[in-house]
Amino acid sequence: MKLLALFGTLLALALVLSLALGDSWIPPKDVLWALLGKGDELTRTVLWDIRLPRTLVGLAVGAGLGASGVVMQAFFRNPLASPGLLGVSSGGALGAVAALAFGGGALGLFLVPLASIAGAFLATGAVLLMARRGASPEHLLLGGVALNALFGAATSFLLAVSTASLQVTGQIIFWLMGGIENRTWEHAAMALPLILLACAWLLPLARAMNLLALGESGAQSLGVDVRRLRWELVALSTVLTALATAVGGIVGFVGLVVPHVVRLLAGPDHRRLLPLSMIGGAALVLLCDLPTRFFSVGLRLGVVTALVGGPFLLWLLRRRPC
Amino acid sequence: MLKATQLSVGSRLKPLDLQVGAGECVAVLGPNGAGKSTLLAALAGLLPFRGHVAWQGEDLARIPFLQRGRRLAWLGQESWAEFDFSVRDVVAQGRYAWGEDGRGVEEAMALLDLTHLAQRPVTQLSGGERRRVFLARALTTAAPIQLWDEPASSLDVRHGLEVYALAQRKAAQGSCLLVSLHDIRAAYRFSRVLVLEEGRIQGDGPPHEVLSADLIRRVFRVEATFTTSLVPELPVIRS
Known part of the structure; x- marks a missing residue:
């Protein structure tokens, strides 16, 4: 409970900072007034049209990646598994x-995320098709390696071809580094409701995931419908990754480091691990988004999450060896 | 209580009929690859199989998954753990099908000598200790049918004897147990032995009748000499 309060406070802080910080500082009091539809018009516009959608997208991306990481790790019974493992995010990358x-970058804001969703769901479809045939986790893992290689190669090819136009190359590289700047309500609407729905769907599965983490046959013998659970987990985690990638690009490390850190602090019980990783993921993405606002060239969200997450994980591992 | 009719699994288990009643405690013997684990997993409904399996007179296919967790407990041959759940957490998982009400958790830990390890992460236990944790989890289900695949394989002498004694007690209380093992001598502690070889039943009955020198030579390819020798027993009053 203490940890939940701590993480909740952290997220609340991240939300307030995400709304208050930017080209102009809006004091938290004015943020509240503007949210209630009061205060001066400029503040309201900045908040409602720019910062709020950006914040909501960050929330969705972080929660989605955090939850997806937990699911992948339980599914593969391996604490090193991450959301990108099954090729879904590289499918999303290829689409974008x-x-x-x-x-497509010049043809409006939504073509890229829509193409990314198409790519990610193509990969999701391939993964689910494998899972439906009753493929074992090892089988799925190898399938993910193949998909990652395939999509990665196609992405590299497109990147090489695009070097004819420096502007396009720049857009691609920027997208591949992840980021949630210039996001609108449409982006938020694309990702947030479905991500929240998938997260809500996951929470009651926590007990069964505890059993699954200690072996499939054992879980089934204790009363879990393992075939169905596996399918649900793969479907939910790929959908979460697909949506997060579509609106946030490739934001590395959140899905790996957040569940790890939470596990070191709260133990392996998924009843705590899942909600804390959703909250922690959202807080991490929002906080990591803050510095990118002041270094619009160079510092990208995916870069910051790795820069913050890597040393933090190393520090935790040093303090408390696994 | 447990009934299999023309049960087979690919080429690993040839069609066999088997019936184990309430209060019976059966030792399942056979060389590596004889089909012991396959038989137990198929009876537990953990493998796709041909034929019919019935628990307490009801066709397995008709029993919903959650119900299965209350009626049959299965201890697999491997007990590794990648995530550091505490011993008590793992033992309490046995109550999954009962809404994790925590009933019988402390008793099962005491029975398997785990109380002093309750808070220890399972990743930090020895192989034998971990084995006892998973056995305690199976006991906590309070399921009347218990299938244990080599429960004593990594246990020391005393804990091994205690597991066999525990199996006898569960049977005396009306449970039905199938316990696979490699130690032919330990099979004499059971009232019935089932000998498997290449997926077929080679012998089924009381150990003194089934385990002849001839059968042991044929199935296990060793010469057996029947002598009186050192047989460790648990003290009557436990320390």
């Missing part, structure tokens, strides 16, 4: 890069 390479 294809859209950008063919000039």
